[in-house]
């Protein structure tokens with residue numbers, strides 16, 4: 001089973017910002033991959049079980065950025 005959540009992220013300046021975000025999200029149980037695109041300001045998270053979007057938004061906040069669920 002692969003679930004997918006997408007977030008709109010603000011506050012990124014360079015590719016390192018995206019790597020910080022992905023590292024933080026990939027620490028979370030249930031996350032199999034996180035891919036952040038600086039240009040589109042989107043983070044796509046793949047999960048092997050349901051994880052609350054709020055938990056991922058918190059991880060992004062821990063990295064120092066602001067996120068909302070994207071459609």
Ligand SMILES: [Cu+2]
Pocket residue numbers: 012013014015016017018
């Ligand atoms: Cu940066």
